[in-house]
Amino acid sequence: NAGVTQTPKFQVLKTGQSMTLQCAQDMNHEYMSWYRQDPGMGLRLIHYSVGAGITDQGEVPNGYNVSRSTTEDFPLRLLSAAPSQTSVYFCASSYSRGPFEQYFGPGTRLTVT
Amino acid sequence: TQLLEQSPQFLSIQEGENLTVYCNSSSVFSSLQWYRQEPGEGPVLLVTVVTGGEVKKLKRLTFQFGDARKDSSLHITAAQPGDTGLYLCAGMGTGNQFYFGTGTSLTVIP
Numbered sequence: 001n002a003g004v005t006q007t008p009k010f011q012v013l014k015t016g017q018s019m020t021l022q023c024a025q026d027m028n029h030e031y032m033s034w035y036r037q038d039p040g041m042g043l044r045l046i047h048y049s050v051g052a053g054i055t056d057q058g059e060v061p062n063g064y065n066v067s068r069s070t071t072e073d074f075p076l077r078l079l080s081a082a083p084s085q086t087s088v089y090f091c092a093s094s095y096s097r098g099p100f101e102q103y104f105g106p107g108t109r110l111t112v113t
Numbered sequence: 114t115q116l117l118e119q120s121p122q123f124l125s126i127q128e129g130e131n132l133t134v135y136c137n138s139s140s141v142f143s144s145l146q147w148y149r150q151e152p153g154e155g156p157v158l159l160v161t162v163v164t165g166g167e168v169k170k171l172k173r174l175t176f177q178f179g180d181a182r183k184d185s186s187l188h189i190t191a192a193q194p195g196d197t198g199l200y201l202c203a204g205m206g207t208g209n210q211f212y213f214g215t216g217t218s219l220t221v222i223p
Contacts (some may be wrong), residue, residue: 004155033211040122042201043156043213050209058210090155099144099163100205104155 001026006091006105013081013112021076021108023091029103030096032074033058034066036087037107043090049074050096081112116140117202119214127222129191134200134217137184142204142212145178145185150199150216159187192221 007022025032033048045058049068063085065077074093078085088109092102117138126132136145144163148156160169162178162185169176173196175188189196202214 031209035213040215042117042119042215043203045210045212048210056208059212092155096209099146099161100209100211101146101158101161102156102203102211104157106155107153 003027004091004093004103004105006089006108008108009106011108011110013078013110015081015083015112017081019078019081021078021089021091021110023074023076023105024072025074025091025093025103026072027093027103028071029093030071031100031102032068032091032093033102034064034074034076035090035092036060036085037090038087046076046089078110083112086110086112117204117212117214119200119202119217121217122215123218123220125220125222126192128193132189132192132219134187134189134219135184136186136202136214138204139183140204140206141182142206143182144205145182146203147176147185147187148201148203150201156199156201189219192219194221194223197221 004025030051034046035043044060047066049055091105094100094102146161147159150156160176165180165182167178173190200217
């Protein structure tokens with residue numbers, strides 16, 4: 001199993017550009033989520049999904065969009081990038097029963113200039 | 114927002130010493146998890162605790178969940194350089210949302 005994969009690993013955007021961060025998992029997990037990690041602030045939940053066709057907002061959803069058309073994929077879209085979105089983004093997945101033990105991808109380091 | 118506060122934020126100790134990291138909140142969590150993260154990588158789950166008062170041991174690591182399910186601690190005995198990393202606690206609150214603590218950066222000096 002590949003686990004949770006994320007692409008790209010690094011990305012530089014100009015202010016106002018849009019892009020999609022890709023996330024895929026091959027563990028048949030129902031629950032998938034996106035976090036951003038900033039220095040001194042831990043990980044903050046952006047959006048999450050408990051299954052295909054179902055998404056919900058987390059703690060910091062503004063400026064981001066998600067969809068979940070399949071169990072495997074959970075892309076994160078930046079609609080109009082801003083310097084405040086410079087961060088490291090992590091995707092995670094877990095079963096949606098029991099203690100929700102999350103498996104994380106390797107992360108995408110995004111810089112917005 | 115259900116906040117989780119971790120202390121200390123930074124910890125630098127000599128190999129062989131013991132240490133404790135704390136994770137505190139004013140909110141109740143249905144479960145609490147501890148992760149370790151190394152530079153350039155995603156967090157890796159160490160343990161999940163679900164019952165108030167629960168104690169779990171993983172080799173030299175001991176995890177405890179508070180009786181009221183609002184706090185947790187991680188104790189490492191005889192720390193080794195391989196324990197170096199960022200330790201994160203995370204709790205599942207209402208609505209299937211996870212809240213992470215700000216992390217404790219541990220450096221174990223050989």
